[in-house]
Every structure is written in structure tokens, then in C-alpha cells.
Amino acid sequence: MRILVLGHGKTGKLVADVAAERGHGVHVLDAKENKDAAALTPMFLTGFDVVIDFTTPEAVVPNLRACLYSGARVVVGTTGWYDKLPDMRGLAERKEAGLLYGSNFSIGVQVMHRLAAEMGKELGNAGYTFEMSETHHVTKLDKPSGTALTLVDSVAKGSQESGKAGVEVRNVPIESIREGDAAGLHVLTATSQADRITLTHEAFSRRGFAEGAVRAAEWLATRKGCYDFRDVFTKL
Template sequence: MKIALLGYGRMGKEIEKIALSRGHEIVIRKDVEDIIDITLADVAIDFSIPTAAYNNITNCIENNVPVIAGTTGWLEKYDDAVAFCNQKQGAFLYASNFSVGVNIFFELNKQLAKMMSNLEDYQISMEEIHHTQKLDAPSGTAITLAEGIIENTSKKGWELGTNLSFENIPIEAKRIPDVPGTHTVWYSSEVDTIEIKHTAHSRKGFALGAVIAAEWIVGKTGVFSMKDVLNIR
């Protein structure tokens, strides 16, 4: 495949290594202000910045180039991107995290939330830890985890911080140098604590998942998620 990398930071460079090792060609490496011809690519992978992501995605869809989006912090426009993709009959896949392990963790999180939904003695809280260059907080992965809990419990939303609340899920966001990503969910009561945790050891898992998604989406039409790529049901 001919791949466009929209965003050529640390994740873009890691994706490039994985893509080349799997026999693909990188035809575009785009920083924020670069002008490109996206039609040179068979598929695009966006790991740019929040202010550039939506324009990158819609440019791909407009030009009939399937696009994989991993940038977080722009999701107030996600529904617009979905509507535009459906209107243009394009192909678009967004994931807050492309790691195979994290996507399994998402499903485990939902199942645990269902099991705990009627146990009101347990307080739910979350923590996410990332490198100091991460621009958004909480992480998109943490928000996805919170949404999975909200869907399956009486929680109404999430809030950034550590104050325990019966209505919302507190998410503590920490920024520590050279941490690829650690996410923890706690259910705590007076008598015990149940904890599930995912720890990424490097960015390689994220990059591999993004390339696998790019390989999968070529030739398809629609709006997808990593559950479709990994056939998780």
C-alpha cells in the first residue's frame, strides 16, 4: 500500500517503521502546514494535532482516500466527520487507542462495569499516565473507558480530578516523562478494591494496530472502529 502519514511526530515515525517492515510505502509525510496531494496515497493515517485532525480527515474523505484517525482532542467534531463520510460514501475509522491489548481492555472494562452496576458500595475512579508531550487530558483512551462504564452503570459522566462522586467518574491525569500510556480503573469499597489496569511498554503496539487498521480498511466503505478490525463482539 501507499500510505500518507498525516502527522510525523513520534507516533508517525513509529508507524513508518512498522509499515515499511510490512512491505508498504510511505508516499506522504505531512507536518501541520504542509500542502499535499492526498490522492497519491491508497490510505492515510492521521496522528497529527487536535486543530489539524478534522481538516485532514475531511480532506481524505473528499478525495476518496480511506483514513485512519488516532488523534485525540478533536472529538467535538467527530459526529460531523461521520456525517461527512456517510454523505461522501467514504471510509473512516477513528480509535482513541489502536493497541490490540487496549481494545481487549475496553471490552473487559465494559463487562466489569455491568457486573458492578448494582453494587452501590463501590466508588469508581480512574487514573491515566502519559508522557509530558501529550497535549490533551484526560487521554482519549481514558474517556473511552469512562464512556464504557457510563453506558453500563448509573454514572452520568466523568470529570478531571480526584474528587469522588456518586454521579461522575473522577479521572486523574498524570504526565511523566517517557511513559507511553498506563490506564487504571478502580472499584473501591470499605472492605476491598477491584482494579483493572493496562500498561503499554512502548508505542509499538499503537503503531502496529494503526497499520493493521489501514490494511483492513482499504476497499471498504463506511465508518468503523477497532472492534470491526479485530472482530471483537
């Protein structure tokens, strides 16, 4: 399989390495080579089975427009663009392209989402308040992290399953910390007058994100439509 990697930052480089390790042909475009998505012409994109984007919130939407317009399959690990998700989903459907997005491609984080939803379901109407904290490297651009935002969303959706007025996203504070080269630490806390429950995921490196993204690309290569990684990670 031929994979085009957009973004040559720390995660993008690792995605390219993992894809090569798994036997795929890899081509990488950095920001200078792809300003305003200019390199992503329909002819150029026909040479690839899947595109993986780990760029920036500013670059990802032009990249997506160019790729989806050409009917490409795109895996997006960049966050900070979800306000444009309805537009991108519609474009993918019209052009019979493939779009798979996720705030975090770590399998461990996906399990944390399910546990967060369960906490919301069981504790959201039981006198507990929720808090979220996330720690990342100093060069991470978006704040709060996309993973923190989607974890809070999982809590809220889980609480709604109880059929009662549950946790609202706006009522869950998120603390964002930027220090050193931290790969990612997410801590969800539920506190009552009687006790506290803490759910933690700590990434030791970016390897888990890269492996998940490449596996997602392998899965998407033969599919059309729009998918949330939270919904499909068990199928990889």
C-alpha cells in the first residue's frame, strides 16, 4: 500500500517509520512542500491509497478539502478543526471519499473513552462532579487537547444514557498543562462528598498514536464514508 503522510513533526515522522516497518511505501510532505495544500492535486493523489494527516489546525482543513474533493481516503490525527467536521463529512459523502478522524489513535485511550462513558452513566446522577486535566509538550498548539474534549464528551454521552439530566460538557472544567516533551497525560476525576474516582492514561511515547493511525489507514483503504476512530478501533 502507498501512504502519503502530511506533516513532518514528531508524530508525523513516527507515522512514516511505522508505516515503512509494516511494509508500506511512504511519501512525506512537510509544510514547506505543501503550502495551502497546493501539492495535493488530483493527479498527485492518485498515486496513494491513503493519506494520513498530522499537521496543524490551520493546515488540516485545506488539506482535507483537496484530498476529499479528489475522492481520496484520509486519516486525520490533527485536532482543533472539528467545527468544520460537518462540512468535511458532507464533502466525503458527495465525492465518495473516505474520512477517518480521531482525537487520539492510542488503543488505550479508546478504552479510556469507554470507561469515561461508563463513569458518566453510573456517576453523573449520583452526586459526583467531574474534572479533566491534560498535560502535553510545550509545542502542542491546541488547548485543551482534542483528547480531553472528546473524553469529556464521552462522560456527557454516557450520563445521557441513564435517561436523566446528567453531566453537561460545559460544566466539566479542563486544566491544560504544557511542559517539556510530555507525550500525553489525561486524568479524569469524579468526586463526591464521600469519595473520589480517578481514571488516568499516560503515554510513554508517541508510538501508540502512530501505530493506531497506520492501522486505521490500512482499515480505511478499502472503504468510503466518514468514521470516528472511537467507533471503529475494535475492528482494526
